[in-house]
Amino acid sequence: MLDRTGRYDFMAEPFHCDFSKRLSMGHLGNHLLNAADFHAIDRGFGMPQLNPEHKTWVLSRLAVEMEEMPPEYTKFSVETWIEGVMRYFTNRNFRIVDAADDNRVYGYGRSIWALIDTDTRQPLNIPDLGGGEIARYVDTERVCPIASLSRVKIGKDACRVASLPTHYSDVDVNGHINSVKYIEHVLDLFGLDWYRGHRVRRFDIAYVAESHYGDTLNFYREDVADGAVCVRITKSTPGDDGETEVCRSMIAFT
Amino acid sequence: MLDRTGRYDFMAEPFHCDFSKRLSMGHLGNHLLNAADFHAIDRGFGMPQLNPEHKTWVLSRLAVEMEEMPPEYTKFSVETWIEGVMRYFTNRNFRIVDAADDNRVYGYGRSIWALIDTDTRQPLNIPDLGGGEIARYVDTERVCPIASLSRVKIGKDACRVASLPTHYSDVDVNGHINSVKYIEHVLDLFGLDWYRGHRVRRFDIAYVAESHYGDTLNFYREDVADGAVCVRITKSTPGDDGETEVCRSMIAFT
Numbered sequence: 001m002l003d004r005t006g007r008y009d010f011m012a013e014p015f016h017c018d019f020s021k022r023l024s025m026g027h028l029g030n031h032l033l034n035a036a037d038f039h040a041i042d043r044g045f046g047m048p049q050l051n052p053e054h055k056t057w058v059l060s061r062l063a064v065e066m067e068e069m070p071p072e073y074t075k076f077s078v079e080t081w082i083e084g085v086m087r088y089f090t091n092r093n094f095r096i097v098d099a100a101d102d103n104r105v106y107g108y109g110r111s112i113w114a115l116i117d118t119d120t121r122q123p124l125n126i127p128d129l130g131g132g133e134i135a136r137y138v139d140t141e142r143v144c145p146i147a148s149l150s151r152v153k154i155g156k157d158a159c160r161v162a163s164l165p166t167h168y169s170d171v172d173v174n175g176h177i178n179s180v181k182y183i184e185h186v187l188d189l190f191g192l193d194w195y196r197g198h199r200v201r202r203f204d205i206a207y208v209a210e211s212h213y214g215d216t217l218n219f220y221r222e223d224v225a226d227g228a229v230c231v232r233i234t235k236s237t238p239g240d241d242g243e244t245e246v247c248r249s250m251i252a253f254t
Numbered sequence: 255m256l257d258r259t260g261r262y263d264f265m266a267e268p269f270h271c272d273f274s275k276r277l278s279m280g281h282l283g284n285h286l287l288n289a290a291d292f293h294a295i296d297r298g299f300g301m302p303q304l305n306p307e308h309k310t311w312v313l314s315r316l317a318v319e320m321e322e323m324p325p326e327y328t329k330f331s332v333e334t335w336i337e338g339v340m341r342y343f344t345n346r347n348f349r350i351v352d353a354a355d356d357n358r359v360y361g362y363g364r365s366i367w368a369l370i371d372t373d374t375r376q377p378l379n380i381p382d383l384g385g386g387e388i389a390r391y392v393d394t395e396r397v398c399p400i401a402s403l404s405r406v407k408i409g410k411d412a413c414r415v416a417s418l419p420t421h422y423s424d425v426d427v428n429g430h431i432n433s434v435k436y437i438e439h440v441l442d443l444f445g446l447d448w449y450r451g452h453r454v455r456r457f458d459i460a461y462v463a464e465s466h467y468g469d470t471l472n473f474y475r476e477d478v479a480d481g482a483v484c485v486r487i488t489k490s491t492p493g494d495d496g497e498t499e500v501c502r503s504m505i506a507f508t
Contacts, residue, residue, distance in 0.1 A: 014291065014301065014427055015284050015434050019467075021427045030269050037268065047268065048327055072427055073302055167442035168449060173268055173275045173326055180269050188421035192467045195422060213273075213446045 004139040005081040006039035009099050012070040022069035025200050026184040032094050032109050035078035043137055045130055054118045059179050065146040065202040066107030075099035076106060081139045088123045089114055093144040108146045150204040152248040154230045158220035161189055166213050176210045186231050186249050189219055198253040205249040211235040218243060228252045258393040259335040260293035263353050266324040276323035279454050280438040286348050286363050289332035297391055299384055308372045313433050319400040319456040320361030329353035335393045342377045343368055347398040362400045404458040406502035408484045412474035415443055420467050430464045440485050440503050443473055452507040459503040465489040472497060482506045
């Protein structure tokens with residue numbers, strides 16, 4: 001049996017860094033989702049193993065809290081492990097650390113995933129997956145020293161600050177808007193002048209519904225306490241009246 | 255002395271693939287630019303070695319011609335070598351091949367780079383770089399079996415089809431709009447319905463001027479022969495009248 005924690009190496013590539021010459025949160029999010037998939041693949045329950053069985057993992061929530069972002073060209077490792085498995089949800093944590101110096105911890109992440117049937121879109125019983133194999137990898141002892149995933153509450157008075165059409169490059173292999181693109185779109189609501197004075201300390205995102213090519217994404221902003229900003233994303237689908245909530249996110253700046 | 259050709263391994267990560275479950279051209283472009291940088295770093299003249307000397311490579315043109323795009327999860331290698339060094343320009347070629355099967359060639363690329371002084375923005379003499387070290391790596395014999403880089407001529411009658419503000423995530427470590435983002439923005443001019451019937455066979459892009467955060471990018475489209483489309487990108491800078499050409503690109507679809 002493999003270790004319960006998997007460790008995967010990445011590099012803060014120049015074109016994945018922002019003007020501050022550090023990895024951007026969107027690209028880090030992509031690396032975390034890759035590490036999650038690689039960890040699952042290595043243990044027999046990754047996307048390419050589940051998809052032919054008409055099953056897929058769906059990311060429900062993600063939180064990333066960073067002491068600092070890896071600088072350009074830095075090699076870093078993402079460690080990931082499963083903290084718990086419930087009937088319809090599993091918790092997976094992350095630790096982002098310098099690849100060569102285990103004492104240089106950049107930050108941590110938490111995530112919640114559901115398992116669904118891709119034909120019926122109904123949730124599946126996770127503990128049953130692969131004859132119960134997933135339970136063998138649960139590590140309840142390893143500590144993830146960041147706050148739990150936020151529910152991200154946003155008031156009714158949040159203001160619409162942007163509406164964006166969806167494009168070819170927003171669409172993922174499932175035909176939905178790519179989970180990472182929502183993070184980038186939320187970060188793009190803030191200007192370069194803002195980022196010159198503020199760093200993203202923590203990013204929480206809750207995925208509520210899927211959106212598709214052709215939808216327009218609407219962004220509603222509410223400034224909350226202590227320099228945090230909440231953003232609700234809704235979709236407007238051509239031919240449908242009204243808007244449907246797609247994501248809720250909270251960005252804590254320092 | 256290292257080989258004249260460098261070989262770097264990548265994976266067609268799920269979130270870098272489009273709806274067709276193959277790597278998108280924008281992300282492939284990023285891998286080619288990384289391979290170019292890694293090849294140069296390994297030989298002593300990469301960006302992190304040149305930047306402290308107030309020098310940098312500037313990508314002038316890039317062409318990528320693909321038989322097929324690597325499918326999701328495929329491990330592929332980018333081979334890169336220098337075809338020639340002139341006073342102010344160097345030609346670098348690429349071959350994209352399956353990491354495990356050297357007979358499965360996905361495609362090829364060509365690029366032209368200038369070397370500039372980052373203080374004066376003036377071109378520097380490339381053959382002098384590192385006491386002439388770069389000339390030792392030139393490989394004039396290795397064949398790159400795709401057409402030369404196109405000049406990309408676009409008529410005056412091209413129609414403006416989009417104008418986009420620039421955002422935080424468009425900006426690279428130098429404070430300019432990221433070379434890869436132009437490719438993505440051009441590809442986003444075409445809808446998912448178009449891509450269901452057409453594949454990008456070749457993408458040419460010529461970088462004419464830099465644009466910056468706060469500029470608006472304007473896209474002018476001209477359909478040319480044989481299913482090819484040319485796109486000119488201009489920038490409108492706040493406070494300046496008129497528009498300045500930033501890029502010219504040509505996409506050949508099949």
